[in-house]
Amino acid sequence: MFFQDYKNHINEVEGTNFPSNSYRQMVLQPAYNEAKQRFLTSMIQIHIAHLKMLEEQKLVTAEDAKKIGKALKKLDLEYFKTGDYSPQFEDLFFRIEDKLIELGGDIAGNLHIARSRNDMGIAIYRMTLRKKLLSVMEELLQLRASLIAFAEEHVDTIMIGYTHTQQAQPTTFAHYLKAVINQLTRDFHRMQAAFSTINKSSMGAAALTTTGFRISRERMQELLAFDGLIENAWDAVAGADYIAEAASVIQLAALNLGRTSQDFLLWATQEFNTFRLASPYVQVSSIMPQKRNPVSIEHTRSLLSSVVGDTGTVLQMIHNTPFGDIVDTEDDMQPFLWRAMDRLIGIYKLFGSLVLTMNVNKESLLERARNSFANVTELADTLVRSEKISFRQSHSIVSKCVRTLMESGEESLEKLTWEIANEKAVEVTKKPLHISKKDFYNALKPEYFVQVRTLLGGPAPETMRRSLRIAERDSSTLLEWVKDKKEAIIAAEQRLEAILQGWDTN
Numbered sequence: 001m002f003f004q005d006y007k008n009h010i011n012e013v014e015g016t017n018f019p020s021n022s023y024r025q026m027v028l029q030p031a032y033n034e035a036k037q038r039f040l041t042s043m044i045q046i047h048i049a050h051l052k053m054l055e056e057q058k059l060v061t062a063e064d065a066k067k068i069g070k071a072l073k074k075l076d077l078e079y080f081k082t083g084d085y086s087p088q089f090e091d092l093f094f095r096i097e098d099k100l101i102e103l104g105g106d107i108a109g110n111l112h113i114a115r116s117r118n119d120m121g122i123a124i125y126r127m128t129l130r131k132k133l134l135s136v137m138e139e140l141l142q143l144r145a146s147l148i149a150f151a152e153e154h155v156d157t158i159m160i161g162y163t164h165t166q167q168a169q170p171t172t173f174a175h176y177l178k179a180v181i182n183q184l185t186r187d188f189h190r191m192q193a194a195f196s197t198i199n200k201s202s203m204g205a206a207a208l209t210t211t212g213f214r215i216s217r218e219r220m221q222e223l224l225a226f227d228g229l230i231e232n233a234w235d236a237v238a239g240a241d242y243i244a245e246a247a248s249v250i251q252l253a254a255l256n257l258g259r260t261s262q263d264f265l266l267w268a269t270q271e272f273n274t275f276r277l278a279s280p281y282v283q284v285s286s287i288m289p290q291k292r293n294p295v296s297i298e299h300t301r302s303l304l305s306s307v308v309g310d311t312g313t314v315l316q317m318i319h320n321t322p323f324g325d326i327v328d329t330e331d332d333m334q335p336f337l338w339r340a341m342d343r344l345i346g347i348y349k350l351f352g353s354l355v356l357t358m359n360v361n362k363e364s365l366l367e368r369a370r371n372s373f374a375n376v377t378e379l380a381d382t383l384v385r386s387e388k389i390s391f392r393q394s395h396s397i398v399s400k401c402v403r404t405l406m407e408s409g410e411e412s413l414e415k416l417t418w419e420i421a422n423e424k425a426v427e428v429t430k431k432p433l434h435i436s437k438k439d440f441y442n443a444l445k446p447e448y449f450v451q452v453r454t455l456l457g458g459p460a461p462e463t464m465r466r467s468l469r470i471a472e473r474d475s476s477t478l479l480e481w482v483k484d485k486k487e488a489i490i491a492a493e494q495r496l497e498a499i500l501q502g503w504d505t506n
Helices: 003-014 021-038 040-056 062-074 077-082 092-104 106-112 117-152 173-198 217-223 233-238 241-267 295-318 327-356 362-370 376-387 391-407 418-429 437-442 446-451 461-504
Strands: 158-163 166-172
Touching (some): 021 040, 021 327, 040 077, 040 092, 040 106, 040 117, 062 092, 062 106, 077 092, 117 241, 166 173, 166 446, 217 461, 362 446, 376 391, 376 446, 418 437
Antiparallel strands (some): 158 166
16 A cells, blocks of 8 residues: 555545544543533633623623623533534534524624633633542541541550561550541641642633733632632643642542551451451452451552552653643543542542441450560660669660560560569679569550550550540631632632623513
8 A cells, every 4th residue: 555545544534624533532522521521610600700800891891791691691501511522613612602602692702802721721620620629628537537536436445556567566546546647637738738729810811921901810810719810821821730739649648548558458357356347348258258358448458559540640641741831731631630539539438437337356456465575665664764774774684584585485575574584684784673573564564555655646545535636626627628618619609600690680
């Protein structure tokens, strides 16, 4: 086949007018389907706000504004939501503009005075993303509240804490959970910062350089419930860091919870026997009758990895993108971020439910702590106080005690006696122990280990209760912030609807 034959074949398959069939199938149609589901409402709100601003700035007459407003009111949004892509129009914007001109006459074309699809598209993206982020934050706070309530039930649940995957020191389940709660709180604050970046108006930037028309960018910001303006017009249409910031905070939130889900998956084994999941969160084996597979935690872990993957895709798509109008690139990348956010919302809901309904095996956790060497740090600390020796000397005494027990086949402090410790003390310090046997044996108990750690951040029950009370008190402040942002958006949407109804009156 010669070159011309190849070319003729391509023209026959792809067509000779824009858009080609492959471009339509790969780019325009998927983007249109996303736009009609996610962008239609925001697009109409921007139309209303822009028209009102043009009227106030006397760039369109009150009469023309009313005509265009009536055309906007007549738009059948359900038709656009359910309609298929048509190659006659490049995207949803042009399809709606064509319908407005049909309904309102040529004067409806003035709705596009002093704006571009560039600044408008960015505004739509930001309006969509801010709502999605608020939904994530709302569900995060619900999980946080669930964990606070659960932790309050376990301030006395003693368990072994691990470092380097090895038994380290006694602590409480509440102490672990409070660390997760603190991490969630930082995730929330990072999302707040991302929201602040996102909730800025691009309107008035037009294509790249603003416009010669005397519009009011500030009025558009107010009407659309943005918290500020993107001052530089080039930055307004080219800056993609608001997407990258949102992707990054969502990714980090997924990484953070993923580490906890990994712990929970390990703790769900019979060997650890930390808790028993409620029946709705386990699955039986098709062949092994005894199995209670913790599938809810398994899928939580894997789905969190998919959130990390989707947000990573967003960051990769931004990488090396020219610093100019990237609306078309955003059409391709935004769905990955939305999917990641939707998935994280679902994971927060699932994880909170499985935690609140699990039964923690308090007795076995306490017994494991008692039958371990995890308590010896407190013994070393106690000897420093009672014997007036250096910590390094005390450390050496206790190490020798543990080594002696292990060499005799013992794997816990159960067989450690005052006499053994006294012998090792004489070896190290040349002096016998002064500590009473009562105080010595008390120092070996995990309960005592936890009780004396009353410093800020420690696991002592009262310290933990105080810390959880503060976290619970902060919950109302965090939730109020989300509520205020949502209400501001809703109020702006209601004002725009009232403006539209005003144009429709005779």
